[in-house]
Amino acid sequence: RRVDELFSTYRSDSQINLIDVGRLSLVDADPLVREVLNLAEQAEVLTDGLFCVRLPWSDGSPHLDPSGIVKGWAAERAFGIVERLEQHDVCLNAGGDVVVGTAGGGAPWRVGIEQPGGNGVLAVLERADGAVATSGTSARGRHLVDPRSGSRADPLASMTVVGPSLMWADVLATAAFVHGGDAVRWVQRFPGYQGVSLDHAGRLAASDGFALSVA
Secondary structure (H helix, E strand, O other): OHHHHHHOOOOOOOHHHHHHOOOOOHHHOOHHHHHHHHHHHHHHHHOOOOOOOEEEOOOOOEEEOOHHHHHHHHHHHHHHHHOOOOOOOEEEEEOOEEEEEOOOOOOOEEEEEEOHHHOOEEEEEEEOOEEEEEEEOOOOOOOOEOOOOOOEOOOOOEEEEEEOOHHHHHHHHHHHHHHOOOHHHHHOOOOOOEEEEEOOOOOEEEOOOOOOEEO
16 A cells, blocks of 8 residues: 555555655655666666656656566565465465465475466476566557557567566566567576567477477
8 A cells, every 4th residue: 555655556645656746855755666766777777677656647758657576576575474474375466466485395486477368378397496577468459659659569468577586577578578679688688587479470489498388
């Protein structure tokens, strides 16, 4: 609830919207807001501008929307609480972005990659711990924006990234989706992270050595 109060773009009184319209300075914002916006700046630099939290409105004016980093960041914070439960396997699903952990060498979690349009599972990957994040058009249509041009990005059907951090996996999935082309190889620039892309024809491409079972 606190994260929603601070970051929701649907609440006129959220600190993010107050900053966006110039009614609150970043210096006076909640420390959590400053933390997330600092991480967003790092993400923009690391992805060479493929990920950005200032996106254009329809009139071209910039609009502050950190949703692309807040969800993974908040889910990871929540996971940090529940993973303290001893002798429990844990799976936290935040709108399809998943962070998992297993206790005592249990069987790994199985995470599915949806077919375009959400018509079943195309492939399955296994993770004993870590994060799986997916960006694409299946659930919300063409909602992702290329920050460099301001246009809607649609080079792939979906891009899935796995790695130790859900926040960074989510950031990289978004950036790699916008990148398109050799998105899988682009993800491999980041140590500990691997990717699986799905094009509009339903073809999969995966990082070298990536274990993936076709459903």
